Amino acid sequence: MLSFEVKPMLFVNGRFFTDKGFREAVYVEGGIIRTVGRSVDLLRLHPGAEIIDLEKKTVVPGFNDSHLHVLSYSRFLESVNLRDAKTKEEIIRRGREALGQNSLVMYGYDDGSFPRPLSRFDLDLISTEIPIVAYRSCGHVAAVNGRALALLPESEGIDIENGILKENALSLLEGLKPQESKLRLKERIKNALSRLNAYGITSVGTNDVKDDLETGLRILEAYRELEEEGELSARVSLQFAFTEKEKIAAFLEERRASPFFRLGPLKLFLDGSLGGETALLSEPYTSGNWGIQTLGEGLLEELLGFAEEKGLQVGAHAIGDAASALFLSALRKQKQNRLRHFLIHLQVLRPDLLACLRELQVPAALQPIFIAEDMEIAKRKLSKHLLKTSYCFKSISEATVSAFGSDAPYGEINPFRGLQAALTQENEQGEVLHPEERVTREEALKCYTENSAYLTFEESRKGRIAPGQYGDFVVLCKDYFSVPEKEISELKAELTVVGGRIVHRR
Numbered sequence: 001m002l003s004f005e006v007k008p009m010l011f012v013n014g015r016f017f018t019d020k021g022f023r024e025a026v027y028v029e030g031g032i033i034r035t036v037g038r039s040v041d042l043l044r045l046h047p048g049a050e051i052i053d054l055e056k057k058t059v060v061p062g063f064n065d066s067h068l069h070v071l072s073y074s075r076f077l078e079s080v081n082l083r084d085a086k087t088k089e090e091i092i093r094r095g096r097e098a099l100g101q102n103s104l105v106m107y108g109y110d111d112g113s114f115p116r117p118l119s120r121f122d123l124d125l126i127s128t129e130i131p132i133v134a135y136r137s138c139g140h141v142a143a144v145n146g147r148a149l150a151l152l153p154e155s156e157g158i159d160i161e162n163g164i165l166k167e168n169a170l171s172l173l174e175g176l177k178p179q180e181s182k183l184r185l186k187e188r189i190k191n192a193l194s195r196l197n198a199y200g201i202t203s204v205g206t207n208d209v210k211d212d213l214e215t216g217l218r219i220l221e222a223y224r225e226l227e228e229e230g231e232l233s234a235r236v237s238l239q240f241a242f243t244e245k246e247k248i249a250a251f252l253e254e255r256r257a258s259p260f261f262r263l264g265p266l267k268l269f270l271d272g273s274l275g276g277e278t279a280l281l282s283e284p285y286t287s288g289n290w291g292i293q294t295l296g297e298g299l300l301e302e303l304l305g306f307a308e309e310k311g312l313q314v315g316a317h318a319i320g321d322a323a324s325a326l327f328l329s330a331l332r333k334q335k336q337n338r339l340r341h342f343l344i345h346l347q348v349l350r351p352d353l354l355a356c357l358r359e360l361q362v363p364a365a366l367q368p369i370f371i372a373e374d375m376e377i378a379k380r381k382l383s384k385h386l387l388k389t390s391y392c393f394k395s396i397s398e399a400t401v402s403a404f405g406s407d408a409p410y411g412e413i414n415p416f417r418g419l420q421a422a423l424t425q426e427n428e429q430g431e432v433l434h435p436e437e438r439v440t441r442e443e444a445l446k447c448y449t450e451n452s453a454y455l456t457f458e459e460s461r462k463g464r465i466a467p468g469q470y471g472d473f474v475v476l477c478k479d480y481f482s483v484p485e486k487e488i489s490e491l492k493a494e495l496t497v498v499g500g501r502i503v504h505r506r
């Protein structure tokens, strides 16, 4: 059981990173950090506690992934992984190897360097008998084979000839998946969270609900039951995406917050992705495209007004600068931002929008891992002018509160890789995008912990190692603050603690 009935724990002989410098020991009772100080003092103060010796290892606050997709990540873990498939032949080979089920789902291909995009003709070479869906690494484009295509209704956003779906049309693919029982959902959530714990993640903002109210309510119930059973091994804020007021209102009836689970924000999608050329830009891609606006201004303003009325926070997906501009101008009409409405991604930005973020105090949920993963795409697809203000995470952090995350499974989940990307602005090939946009180690860590807690109004309880904060922290195998920059991505979580309970041990 994970609930608060955990016995008092005393963690000694560590190097806890706190606002006041490093401290040796932390005492956690009832899920909350009660005392921070020297080992000898705390041992004397709390004689009855269970003692864990941290062997001088560095301890930082637990990571809080401000935006990812827990259930899609779980599906990604169970599907064919196409992340490092370099050719169509490789994709087809992996698909064939995995055949033998009733359907085949594959995740994470990147066809940016293929002569032609991945299409039904390629997937038909795997099978024409069973439906096959392959999601592009960005999650905003998918290719399906002929069999899957035949099962889909006709709709805008489907390129029937090539079997390629973009943006809103992707939700049609949900119809192909078998309805999942609540039990199965719970199992998947539990497994995914435990994988996250192994990376030192103790909190998440997860967007698992989109368009379908019935499924959404089942997912909500699955989380709630896990919470009640004390089986949530990370604290969850459930981001939900609806564009119909009735659905939002129905969902809001379920609103209440506990230390482990809270509902919201409402997620709105304003555009797509860079890789799919669906991110909305103010200057065209090198191909001449401008991207796709996935929500009209009128509806955006209406939904923002509705959210304000209901006291509901909004997190808006905006990758292109023109999408951010849409949101900021709609927000300006609200005159203030008490609900901390925020933008998610902000991969492409402009100086005037930076000023606007600062002025309206709009926080940003950023994924530094995309600097590493998307750099080539950005260089190839964006105008030189827009590239200059892309991935400008230091400038954004100076303008407003930036909260880091991974967008997993679309970005790699590992926060250590994200931190390294934020510190170096570098990809795996050692190419640096904007040296002047590198952030410091302390700043990057704060973005991955305290600032993410700010997004869910929990900064007084979460994100720091201090009395009164949740007992959420991660013991690292090596010292984050002194290892060479290039080794940060290889750091491991030795021990992950949530509410004083050890949820992962390496």
Ligand SMILES: [Zn+2]
Pocket: 067, 068, 069, 207, 407
């Ligand atoms: Zn996302």
